[in-house]
Amino acid sequence: MERLVNTSVNGAPQWQLQPEANRTLVTLSGNWIAQEGRIPEFPDSALKEIRQGEPVEFSTDQLGRWDTSLISFLWKLKRSALEAHVDLRMDTLPESAHKLLDLLPENPPQPQPPAPHHFAPVAAVGQLTLDTLNEIGCVSEMGTAAARGGFAALVGRGMMRTVDLMTDLSAAGPAALLIVGVVNFLVGAILAFVGSVELHKFAADIYVASLVAIAMVREMSAVMTAIIMAGRTGGAYAARISTMQGNEEIDALQVFGIPVSSYLILPSVLALAFTMPLLYLYGCLIGMFGGFCVSYIMLHVSPLGYFHETLQALPLDQFTFGFIKSFVFGTFIGLTSCRIGLKAGRSAADVGIAATKAVVVGIVGVIALDAVFAVIANVIGI
Numbered sequence: 072m073e074r075l076v077n078t079s080v081n082g083a084p085q086w087q088l089q090p091e092a093n094r095t096l097v098t099l100s101g102n103w104i105a106q107e108g109r110i111p112e113f114p115d116s117a118l119k120e121i122r123q124g125e126p127v128e129f130s131t132d133q134l135g136r137w138d139t140s141l142i143s144f145l146w147k148l149k150r151s152a153l154e155a156h157v158d159l160r161m162d163t164l165p166e167s168a169h170k171l172l173d174l175l176p177e178n179p180p181q182p183q184p185p186a187p188h189h190f191a192p193v194a195a196v197g198q199l200t201l202d203t204l205n206e207i208g209c210v211s212e213m214g215t216a217a218a219r220g221g222f223a224a225l226v227g228r229g230m231m232r233t234v235d236l237m238t239d240l241s242a243a244g245p246a247a248l249l250i251v252g253v254v255n256f257l258v259g260a261i262l263a264f265v266g267s268v269e270l271h272k273f274a275a276d277i278y279v280a281s282l283v284a285i286a287m288v289r290e291m292s293a294v295m296t297a298i299i300m301a302g303r304t305g306g307a308y309a310a311r312i313s314t315m316q317g318n319e320e321i322d323a324l325q326v327f328g329i330p331v332s333s334y335l336i337l338p339s340v341l342a343l344a345f346t347m348p349l350l351y352l353y354g355c356l357i358g359m360f361g362g363f364c365v366s367y368i369m370l371h372v373s374p375l376g377y378f379h380e381t382l383q384a385l386p387l388d389q390f391t392f393g394f395i396k397s398f399v400f401g402t403f404i405g406l407t408s409c410r411i412g413l414k415a416g417r418s419a420a421d422v423g424i425a426a427t428k429a430v431v432v433g434i435v436g437v438i439a440l441d442a443v444f445a446v447i448a449n450v451i452g453i
Contacts, residue, residue: 301433312412
């Protein structure tokens with residue numbers, strides 16, 4: 072058998088396959104570093120001329136630095152030796168390289184073919200329904216556990232920390248006043264502008280105040296504030312809890328026996344449930360002020376007339392219904408955002424996915440709940 076040699080210069084990796092009296096020697100030399108991009112290949116037919124049962128040994132006296140590229144080369148050589156029924160002795164290899172090589176299988180795993188996709192709309196709808204019902208049950212169970220933790224906290228036996236509640240209250244309340252005020256002011260101004268264009272045709276400019284007041288109190292302030300909080304606070308809750316999930320902080324709390332529902336979820340839900348009605352009232356006032364600015368500038372409505380018409384158009388039960396809606400919206404956003412954060416994965420990409428999903432679910436859920444409240448208001452005659 073002829074001597075097989077892989078030649079190179081400047082300390083590059085090289086190997087030599089040299090037959091001797093009772094064995095075949097594979098000499099490894101040079102630096103086997105993958106980043107240098109000069110790793111030689113081992114031909115598949117290199118060991119076919121060796122007699123079966125003849126040992127193949129290694130000589131590593133001239134071997135320099137190496138990384139996983141050497142392991143890849145040895146793995147291919149090992150598979151070639153198995154196919155040629157050659158006895159490969161790896162005792163002379165470095166111990167660490169020998170251990171790494173033992174971890175690899177004899178043959179690389181074959182890629183699994185993709186599962187065939189069958190069009191089954193009934194099964195897809197059924198699975199979606201089951202998943203939705205399961206999530207509703209999980210969120211309900213989590214809300215029940217948080218409520219029990221709240222009652223326990225009232226009697227001094229809960230695991231909720233006051234500092235966490237105050238921090239969440241500050242983040243969900245005062246810190247959100249600016250964005251809530253700007254959005255509701257613009258919404259009130261837009262309603263007044265659109266209403267004034269039509270009402271001016273009938274010389275009913277003063278009723279712009281009634282239009283803005285009723286629209287803001289019944290629908291727009293509660294819905295717009297909830298959408299803002301779903302995007303601002305709900306996404307932050309999901310990102311925070313999913314980050315804790317990735318850092319194994321949730322696992323640490325469970326190991327120490329600290330209930331996640333009372334320690335993490337309860338302060339977040341209470342903060343939104345308490346601040347949403349107040350933000351709703353604040354949004355109503357700012358929205359009506361925006362409508363007044365447009366009415367005063369475009370229609371020359373007097374401040375006293377605008378104020379009087381607003382009071383005439385707003386019975387007290389409208390605010391009561393809006394407070395209830397805001398409380399439900401806040402509780403829904405808090406529970407769903409925390410649930411999405413808890414079921415998120417543990418990678419960095421899952422944090423962004425959880426935040427995005429929390430915002431989408433929060434906005435869609437708020438609009439769906441508002442539709443339910445509209446039907447209820449029509450039934451009870453509000």
